[in-house]
Amino acid sequence: MRRDELTKLTVDNIEEKSFILVVKIPDSQTYSERTFTITYLEYIGKYKKYAALRPVNASTSRFFYKNAKGKCTTQVVDINKLGAMQSILPKFLNL
Known part of the structure; x- marks a missing residue:
């Protein structure tokens, strides 16, 4: 998937x-x-x-929300943060 597609992914797109x-x-x-x-x-x-971490008072139906200290905040993840994940995840997974 492309990062703009991930950004636009909503809970309605996942069945x-x-x-x-x-x-x-x-x-x-x-x-x-x-x-x-x-x-x-x-x-x-x-x-x-x-999905269980998703905030109850979410203002949009977008799927990805920012995570702070194990809880999702009410801010959505933007396209630039998703683009940076390719360098963050390997470090997190010790690859």
Whole structure:
């Protein structure tokens, strides 16, 4: 996924079925909807854990919110922060 697609991802784009997550990307660079599924149970568990952190008083339906001290704030993650994740995650995962 492109970082602008991740930025625009909303909770309505993610459909949770029994042991499958169906993610729809409606606003892609190619102007056609893309869909993919996540079936790995560990990733589904991480999704549920992150979704549970979502603030109750969220002002938008965007999925990614800034996280501070283990809790999501009411600010959404912007496109520049998502772009910086490619350098932050390997350090966090000791890669």
